[in-house]
Amino acid sequence: MPFHPPSWVPQLPFDPPDSCTVADFMFDENYGRYPLGYSKPPFTCGISGKEYSTLEVKERVDFLSRGLAKELGWSPNVGTEWDKVIGVFSVNTLDTLPLAWATHRLGGIQTPANAAYSAAELEFQLKNSSAKCLFTCLPLLKTALQAASGAGISKDRIYILEVPKEATGGQGTPAGFKTVDDFIKEGAGLPRLEALNWEDGDGARKAAFLCYSSGTSGLPKGVMISHRNVIANTLQMATYDKPDRDKLREPGSQVDYIETTLGLLPFSHIYGLVVICHAGIYVGDGICVLPKFEMKQFLDAVERFKVSMLYLVPPIIIAMTKNKAVLDKYDLSHVRAIFTGAAPLGKETAEDLQRIFPKWAIRQAYGLTETCTVVCSTSPHDVWYGSSGSLLPGIECKIVTTEGVEVEGYDQPGELCVKSPSVVLGYLNNDKANKETFVDGFMHTGDEAVIRKSPKGHEHVFIVDRIKELIKVKGHQVAPAELEAHLLTHPAVNDCAVIPVPDDKAGEIPKAFVVKSPNVSLEESDRMLARQIVKHVEKHKARYKWITGGVEFIDVIPKSPSGKILRRFLRDKEVAARKKKGARL
Known part of the structure; x- marks a missing residue:
């Protein structure tokens, strides 16, 4: 039997648009995003404190797209998105997402690579995606140069995303490399680009991101994520969270609640890319950006910038529970909740964290690159340890046994299959995987799950494990x-x-x-x-x-x-x- 979101979950306010880019959706108030002039600065460096307002970021995206167009010889309405693929191999920076949105403005694709990749792994992604250039950062420049050479990308097509000098040992950008700021300065003096000439449905057909799966078997697969996929999941998360965010408003105020969230997880991963960098900014939140996890740096930033929502993964939560003495040295009183995903969080670990921070809401979510992130999420008003929460609006799922029989009730395990406007276009040049994974409108996740009713009477999804494991x-x-x-x-x-x-x-x-x-x-x-x-x-x-x-x-x-x-x-x-x-x- 099909499962749907609980009755308390609001319906989407409108169908996810299919004729605009992600960039337009994120910066056009007509699509329901929080007013630009009243939003928090989208990205604040958690080390230096540097930041740009939302309106400044919008302008930087515009200027950056002009500079890229001149440098790469690209025009918004000439060629397909596959002619304009930009590789990104970097730790988190203030300009990682503005670069993506500038690429979308040109009708192109960003393919973000894992910052932990070796040169060989990066070379594979650059070749497989047919990337035309590569943006990297100083700490990863050596690996980037080696991989780009192997992929046939010349040195003059390698550019720099700037990170705080504290993260580079004070080193500046080497001579001969252009930075994002260089493009923006150049673009400010160039004429405005023509608008993309998109027809209805182009946003659902054209890829915005090409993310690579973790490769649990064989080589990583390129996952083609359309503009509408990102827009849909952003809208689904904003709608799902709205009832609880409304409760956080000041009494009598009509102004929506906004907050500072943690941008520590890699922006190259679908969790960081969509949940943190799109869903958060759409509702007016600001992101405290950190390049990597170091316990002291992480806690310093949370305290200094009064971060109230921590987007984490289980290994960081485990490290926190094992280091209570370190946590006690910091003022974390402004943290209201954590949100964890990417891997299962055990009930016992959640209980350990709750004992240390009784006032925190511990939310767990489940999603995949192939569903453009979140399928289900814990609501703060119905936390059930071990659960991955309830289905988001606009999502339908079914549980199918290994014999191919659809489960008809609760507490019966089987493979979780998902139908959603956020389910991606498919895998790049991989017909076999597409036929196995995307069947009759459902994405077969490969994860065993059960549906259970919480003590409050709402359906929750419990992820057991990967079926093959x-x-x-x-x-x-x-x-x-x-x-x-x-x-x-x-x-x-x-x-x-x-x-x-x-x-x-x-x-x-x-x-x-x-x-x-x-x-x-x-x-x-x-x-x-x-x-x-x-x-x-x-x-x-x-x-x-x-x-x-x-x-x-x-x-x-x-x-x-x-x-x-x-x-x-x-x-x-x-x-x-x-x-x-x-x-x-």
Whole structure:
């Protein structure tokens, strides 16, 4: 049976427009965005404090588009979007999104690359996307030059996004490289560009972003995200949050509530790109921009700029719960809520954080690059730990078993399939993946989920785990994420991951990789500690969920920048170790 948003969720105020660019939607008050002149500055540097007002950003986008047009020989109505692909390989900066919106003004595409990429990984994306130029930052310039050379992009087509000098050791832009500011200064003296000549439906057909999936199997896939996809999810989130934001208004005031949010997560990732940088700015919020996660720098910025909404991922939340003494040194009283996604947040970790900050609303969301981000989200008035919240307006989903049967009730697991105006155009040049993923109007997520009714009577989505990563123990399905969340409650466990290992009797059994807490005594043997951890699971979980595959201590759990545990690296490590021992694979 199909599932829909709960009755309390407002309907979209209007259909997401399909004949305008993302840039127009973000800067035209006729599309319902918060008044430009009263919005907070969209981006504030969390290190230097530098910022531009919304009206200044709009002007910078205009001038930047003119400068790019002259430099690259592009015209808004000449060629297709695939002739105008701009690569971006950078940490977060004040101009990352203005660059994207300027590209859209020219009818082009931005393809953002993960700042943690190696030269080979970046080269693959530049080639696969057919990027015509590359914007990078000084800390990543060496890698960018190597990758661009391999992809056939000349040095004079590499440009610089400026970051605070504190992040570059005081180094300035090397001679011979143009910066975004250079383009803006040049563009200010150039004539205004002609308007894009778009017909109805062009916004739904043309790609605005080409983001690359995390590549859980094989090479990363280019995900084609249309202008309407971004607009739809922005509108869905703004509509979903409106009832709760209305409650935050000053008594008797007709002025909408706006706040400063945290822009720490990578803007190259769909979570940072859409949830933080589009949905937040559309409703008038400002973003405190940080280039990377460092606990002290993060807490300094939250305190200094009075950040009230923290967009986080589970690894940062886990680090916070394990460092209460550090948190106590900062005034975080203005924080009202956190919003977490990109990877599951365990119920136990949420409870740990709530004990430290009882007044914070802990919101969890679920989404994918292929759904242009959020499918469901916790509302502050119906927080249910472990849940990913309720469906956003305009979204329909169904749960389908591995046998292909559609689930007809609650608490029945199966693959989550999603229908939404935010579901993307598909994968670039990958017919096989498109046929498997986008079927009859639904996006097949590859995630196992169940729908449950909360104590308040609303339907919530619970994500169990990736279907391909579930451990099959004597026919029982065991979710690694569930065991990982429980293991983190043990005081000796700083971080962990669980994978399947083969077993003659059970087929598969769970094995845990554990990073020890700094508090663990050097005198305590690994064997004794492993036994304590195993007993911790045995005390609270069903027998088939016990860690019978053993505990291995390692220095770090491999993760993507968005916080997903890269279990495939641990599986490869385990296979290599078993081969060496001659054990069953």
